[in-house]
Amino acid sequence: MAPTYRRAILVFIILLFISCMPVAAYSDEAANAFSRGTDLVKAEDYTGAIASFDHAISLEPDFFEAWDNKADVLNRAGEYNDALTASKKALEINPDYVRGWINRGQILYNIGYYYEDVLGDPDKADEYYLEQLHAFEQALRIDPDNTEAHFNRGYALAGMKRYDEAIAAFDRVRSLDPTYPNLALSEKQARVLRDAATPWYIRYALPLTAIVLIVILTGFFIVIRRRKVPDDDPSVPENRRARRRKDQ
Numbered sequence: 001m002a003p004t005y006r007r008a009i010l011v012f013i014i015l016l017f018i019s020c021m022p023v024a025a026y027s028d029e030a031a032n033a034f035s036r037g038t039d040l041v042k043a044e045d046y047t048g049a050i051a052s053f054d055h056a057i058s059l060e061p062d063f064f065e066a067w068d069n070k071a072d073v074l075n076r077a078g079e080y081n082d083a084l085t086a087s088k089k090a091l092e093i094n095p096d097y098v099r100g101w102i103n104r105g106q107i108l109y110n111i112g113y114y115y116e117d118v119l120g121d122p123d124k125a126d127e128y129y130l131e132q133l134h135a136f137e138q139a140l141r142i143d144p145d146n147t148e149a150h151f152n153r154g155y156a157l158a159g160m161k162r163y164d165e166a167i168a169a170f171d172r173v174r175s176l177d178p179t180y181p182n183l184a185l186s187e188k189q190a191r192v193l194r195d196a197a198t199p200w201y202i203r204y205a206l207p208l209t210a211i212v213l214i215v216i217l218t219g220f221f222i223v224i225r226r227r228k229v230p231d232d233d234p235s236v237p238e239n240r241r242a243r244r245r246k247d248q
Contacts, residue, residue, distance in 0.1 A: 030059040034066050041069070046077045064093040068100045075107045080114065083107045098143045105135035105152055109159070132156050147177045155186060163194030 026034075037052030053070040056063050067090035074083035087104040091097060112128030115121045133156045139149040154169030170187040173180050 026056075026060045026063055030056045030063055030066075033059070034063065034069070037066070037069060037073075041073055041076075046073050049073045050077075062093050064090045064097055064100065067093065068097065068103055071107065072103050075103070075110060078110075080107060080111045084111070096142050098139045098146055098149065101135050101139035101142070102146075102149055102152060105132045105139070105156065108132035108135060109156065112159075126160070129156065129160050133160070145176055147173050147180055150176065151180060151183065151186070154190070158186070158190045158193065161193075161197065163190050163197070166190045167194070 033052045033056035037049045037056065040046075040049035040052060050070055050073050053066045053073070056066040057070070060066070067086050071083045071086035071090060074080075074086060084104070084107050087100065087107055090100045091104065094100065108128045109132045112125040112132060114125075115128065116125035133153065136149050136153040136156060139146055140153065143149065150169050150173045154166045154173065157163075157166035157169060167187060167190050170183060170190065173183055174187075177183075
């Protein structure tokens with residue numbers, strides 16, 4: 001292989017490595033501000049956390065993790081519109097950021113819930129719930145085995161009353177991580193809600209159908225048996241009475 005090609009391949013590998021480690025490209029001051037903001041989130045100091053993430057962003061405008069963490073903090077603080085704006089910015093910078101899509105889905109859920117529960121606008125809520133589902137599915141297109149995305153997708157489907165699909169999503173989570181938090185409870189609730197929403201005649205359609213078939217078949221065999229009995233068969237009650245009258 002010519003030296004020029006080897007150098008080109010080496011440069012390509014180095015660039016690929018750097019692109020897979022975006023945080024390494026940020027300045028120390030920006031990275032420290034990001035870490036400080038993460039610690040403040042754990043301490044539930046949301047005002048301080050947002051200030052730290054903003055500082056990191058001011059130093060590194062393409063710091064998509066800082067944009068996404070800011071969106072998460074704004075979501076926790078109930079500033080949903082601002083959270084959605086920050087989330088959109090994070091994903092514009094890195095559309096393949098799985099954590100960003102999951103976070104966006106959670107923000108959209110809270111907005112949908114607000115429209116449904118506070119404003120009493122279920123139609124508008126459904127629009128956000130549908131966007132929420134799209135966000136989790138986008139995360140799964142990038143990382144098909146992401147348990148958090150599967151779980152949130154199941155939760156979203158249950159909220160949209162698509163219970164069978166929700167249960168299937170929870171089953172997928174169990175296949176990936178049987179110990180996933182709140183999995184058993186969420187699946188149980190989905191089954192309870194599905195059964196409550198299903199009319200009794202549909203829920204018991206199979207056993208009822210079986211009973212009806214048994215009754216029909218039983219009646220059919222009785223009719224067939226009666227038709228096969230000869231007129232002079234002594235087992236027939238009318239024939240036995242006729243014989244007694246004749247003997248007398």
